[in-house]
Amino acid sequence: MAQSSVLGFPRVGPMREVKKALEAFWSGKSSAEELQKVATTERLRTYSIMKEQGVEIIPTGTFSLYDHVLDISATVGVVPPQYANSGLNELDRYFAMARGHQKNGVDLPAQEMQKWFDSNYHYIVPEFTEDSTFSLQSTKPIDDFVEAKKAGYNARPVIVGPITLIAIGKVGAAAKSESFDTMTLLPKLAAVYGELLAKLSEAGAEWVQIDEPVLCLDRAASLSSEFKQTYESFAKAAPKLNILLATYFGRLDKNLDFVKDLPIAGLHIDLDRAPEQLDAVLAAVKDKKTVLSLGLVSGRNIWKTDLTAALATAKKAIEALGDAKRVIVASTSSLQHTPITTANEKKLPADVLDWFSFATEKCAEVATLAAALRDASSASSILEANEKSIKARRDFEKNSNPAVRERLAAIKPEDYNRKSDFSVRSKVQREHLKLPLFPTTTIGSFPQTKEIRAYRARFTKGDISSEEYEKFLEDEIRDVVKRQEAMGLDVLVHGEPERNDMVQYFGELLEGFVFTQNAWVQSFGSRYVRPPVIVSDVSRPTAMTVRWSKFAQSLTEKPMKGMLTGPVTILNWSFPRADVSREIQARQIGLALRDEVTDLEQAGISSIQVDEPAIREGLPLREEDHTAYLKWAVESFRLATSGVTDACNVVSHFCYSDFANRQIMESILNLDADMVSIENSKAGAKILRTFRDVKYSQDIGPGVFDIHSPRVPTSEEMYERIVAFTKVLDKSNIWVNPDCGLKTRTWDECTKQCEAMVQAAIKARKEL
Numbered sequence: 138m139a140q141s142s143v144l145g146f147p148r149v150g151p152m153r154e155v156k157k158a159l160e161a162f163w164s165g166k167s168s169a170e171e172l173q174k175v176a177t178t179e180r181l182r183t184y185s186i187m188k189e190q191g192v193e194i195i196p197t198g199t200f201s202l203y204d205h206v207l208d209i210s211a212t213v214g215v216v217p218p219q220y221a222n223s224g225l226n227e228l229d230r231y232f233a234m235a236r237g238h239q240k241n242g243v244d245l246p247a248q249e250m251q252k253w254f255d256s257n258y259h260y261i262v263p264e265f266t267e268d269s270t271f272s273l274q275s276t277k278p279i280d281d282f283v284e285a286k287k288a289g290y291n292a293r294p295v296i297v298g299p300i301t302l303i304a305i306g307k308v309g310a311a312a313k314s315e316s317f318d319t320m321t322l323l324p325k326l327a328a329v330y331g332e333l334l335a336k337l338s339e340a341g342a343e344w345v346q347i348d349e350p351v352l353c354l355d356r357a358a359s360l361s362s363e364f365k366q367t368y369e370s371f372a373k374a375a376p377k378l379n380i381l382l383a384t385y386f387g388r389l390d391k392n393l394d395f396v397k398d399l400p401i402a403g404l405h406i407d408l409d410r411a412p413e414q415l416d417a418v419l420a421a422v423k424d425k426k427t428v429l430s431l432g433l434v435s436g437r438n439i440w441k442t443d444l445t446a447a448l449a450t451a452k453k454a455i456e457a458l459g460d461a462k463r464v465i466v467a468s469t470s471s472l473q474h475t476p477i478t479t480a481n482e483k484k485l486p487a488d489v490l491d492w493f494s495f496a497t498e499k500c501a502e503v504a505t506l507a508a509a510l511r512d513a514s515s516a517s518s519i520l521e522a523n524e525k526s527i528k529a530r531r532d533f534e535k536n537s538n539p540a541v542r543e544r545l546a547a548i549k550p551e552d553y554n555r556k557s558d559f560s561v562r563s564k565v566q567r568e569h570l571k572l573p574l575f576p577t578t579t580i581g582s583f584p585q586t587k588e589i590r591a592y593r594a595r596f597t598k599g600d601i602s603s604e605e606y607e608k609f610l611e612d613e614i615r616d617v618v619k620r621q622e623a624m625g626l627d628v629l630v631h632g633e634p635e636r637n638d639m640v641q642y643f644g645e646l647l648e649g650f651v652f653t654q655n656a657w658v659q660s661f662g663s664r665y666v667r668p669p670v671i672v673s674d675v676s677r678p679t680a681m682t683v684r685w686s687k688f689a690q691s692l693t694e695k696p697m698k699g700m701l702t703g704p705v706t707i708l709n710w711s712f713p714r715a716d717v718s719r720e721i722q723a724r725q726i727g728l729a730l731r732d733e734v735t736d737l738e739q740a741g742i743s744s745i746q747v748d749e750p751a752i753r754e755g756l757p758l759r760e761e762d763h764t765a766y767l768k769w770a771v772e773s774f775r776l777a778t779s780g781v782t783d784a785c786n787v788v789s790h791f792c793y794s795d796f797a798n799r800q801i802m803e804s805i806l807n808l809d810a811d812m813v814s815i816e817n818s819k820a821g822a823k824i825l826r827t828f829r830d831v832k833y834s835q836d837i838g839p840g841v842f843d844i845h846s847p848r849v850p851t852s853e854e855m856y857e858r859i860v861a862f863t864k865v866l867d868k869s870n871i872w873v874n875p876d877c878g879l880k881t882r883t884w885d886e887c888t889k890q891c892e893a894m895v896q897a898a899i900k901a902r903k904e905l
């Protein structure tokens with residue numbers, strides 16, 4: 138009989154209990170015991186939720202106080218010496234690695250964070266050096282398993298595999314050589330994993346789920362012997378333990394050639410992201426005893442699964458393998474990337490809510506699939522209701538906004554292009570904007586003060602009228618403009634006081650998005666976000682920012698920069714639709730923004746910034762898919778920005794992009810923006826050389842100070858940075874600005890920072 142399972146569950150608790158407990162502990166308001174008590178309650182609660190929904194195989198060890206990657210690092214001893222030798226206890230050391238520690242004379246920085254594959258979840262990057270040694274330092278995976286087992290659950294421990302752990306790690310600062318091949322540490326690391334597996338087996342585990350999502354990357358193709366040796370060593374270390382090797386977020390492709398021969402008892406594949414791999418996988422495992430875990434219920438989206446289609450896939454697998462016992466129906470990945478339950482959404486219309494399936498409901502879906510495979514009649518009413526809901530959703534989607542689709546279909550090639558080349562436009566713009574050499578500007582936001590947030594909260598609650606709120610915002614903008622004039626900046630901004638978030642703000646004003654009350658997903662540690670959901674064709678019913686930009690421009694003689702979030706960033710930081718491609722959604726948002734951009738120009742705004750910090754993170758996992766993605770990403774931006782005249786200065790901004798990647802650099806060039814500002818204060822001239830290498834001829838504003846830090850660099854220090862830029866770029870192309878927006882700074886800090894920046898630019902004008 139086919140069994141059901143999920144690969145992991147959200148950790149936060151239905152009402153964000155774990156987040157609150159963590160923050161209370163960090164601020165000293167509660168003890169470690171109190172924190173652990175909440176953790177235990179919530180851990181057990183997730184097991185009972187899964188079981189109640191009918192999931193048969195319960196994952197353990199996916200609950201984490203901060204990050205599951207950090208958990209395994211701490212367990213097998215991937216702990217850099219400064220933390221290992223800090224004298225801190227296990228829990229404090231763990232949090233020191235996660236978020237730094239500054240207490241009682243111990244001063245440790247946090248470790249770096251990175252995005253977990255192509256998700257918006259950040260993990261703590263494991264660090265390796267030539268001298269790294271490993272050992273079992275925590276019994277967490279075993280404790281979690283034993284706890285669940287004692288409580289009566291059919292538990293399957295989950296750990297991130299050693300090859301993925303090294304592949305997503307980096308060379309630590311203490312290494313002798315920056316180019317040290319961290320994979321050479323694998324045998325040592327695998328030996329400790331072997332010990333851990335043996336202990337799990339001793340503790341009664343029959344199965345273990347080892348996550349190796351690196352198998353869905355090109356990189357794994359060169360790691361076949363590493364996989365073979367490692368998993369052979371596991372088979373020896375824990376001969377009775379069945380290993381389920383879990384892959385997700387993509388396709389195995391050629392990596393299947395060696396994966397199929399690994400000594401594993403089960404293989405998990407993602408059939409939402411890569412349904413096309415099923416045939417090849419079935420053929421590869423058919424004549425073995427391997428159990429196949431089918432990822433049918435998406436762990437990455439919030440939509441109801443089409444159970445009829447999923448059931449057909451599962452039946453096909455059972456038929457091919459000839460034995461239902463060899464099939465598990467499962468979520469595609471851990472459900473940690475989805476919110477906990479739709480039951481906490483009280484404000485969405487019932488028909489909309491009916492389209493959604495969050496973690497709890499997804500558990501019920503895998504259970505229904507398993508039940509239906511056993512006995513079709515047992516699940517017939519659920520399947521019927523599901524079919525109806527899926528159909529209603531499809532009908533809605535098909536008809537949601539024909540005008541948008543028609544408009545998109547009618548786009549002509551010239552709609553992607555500015556009227557003239559940059560060389561022509563830039564002269565017109567310099568004249569029009571009356572810019573000096575080394576023009577100064579900022580990235581958009583100024584301090585989001587407590588007062589601003591309090592006013593917004595009162596307005597959202599209905600405690601103050603929209604007139605009162607708007608009047609407050611106008612006063613705020615007046616103040617921001619006055620301050621910038623005093624700082625001596627050349628191109629001003631309105632400061633974004635009206636925005637709760639750079640994506641949510643636009644989502645709320647565009648048609649096609651809905652918002653939840655409690656659909657939190659983990660970004661990192663105790664930080665959770667509530668992404669907007671794209672439910673239908675996107676359009677712009679009325680102007681969104683024109684009112685504020687126009688008002689701000691009326692207050693000053695200096696050019697006022699309009700401020701928008703770009704189509705790719707809006708898409709990447711939302712839950713996308715599943716019925717149409719990301720490409721179509723990005724283009725629709727691009728079209729909606731196009732109207733805003735032209736309206737802004739018509740309202741007298743001559744510089745418009747369209748932020749695209751998320752272009753990099755939308756990059757597909759496989760290199761062969763990059764070109765197609767970057768093409769539509771760039772075109773969506775061009776669609777948004779090319780409706781203006783030559784006199785309009787179109788700007789874009791990127792914070793954490795991978796500028797060393799030539800393809801990304803070329804795409805940034807292809808945006809054909811008149812200026813791009815980038816985070817650069819810590820990188821010196823290195824990144825700029827790659828701009829030069831791709832013959833970037835437009836203007837660039839490399840950040841001259843770090844906006845994450847309260848530190849005020851001297852104007853001399855910033856001047857030296859400008860000098861370094863001029864060694865690589867033509868000085869007529871260089872703008873002077875911070876790394877990113879200033880919303881997290883205080884007024885005192887950013888005033889001093891901006892004043893010093895302006896002084897640096899004035900000196901550059903005189904001396905360079």
Ligand code: GLN
Pocket residue numbers: 580581582639700748750790791792877878879880
């Ligand atoms: N305009 C935004 C701001 O200044 C840009 C933020 C970002 O790049 N993440 O806050």
Ligand code: ZN
Pocket residue numbers: 580750790791792793876877878
């Ligand atoms: Zn930024």
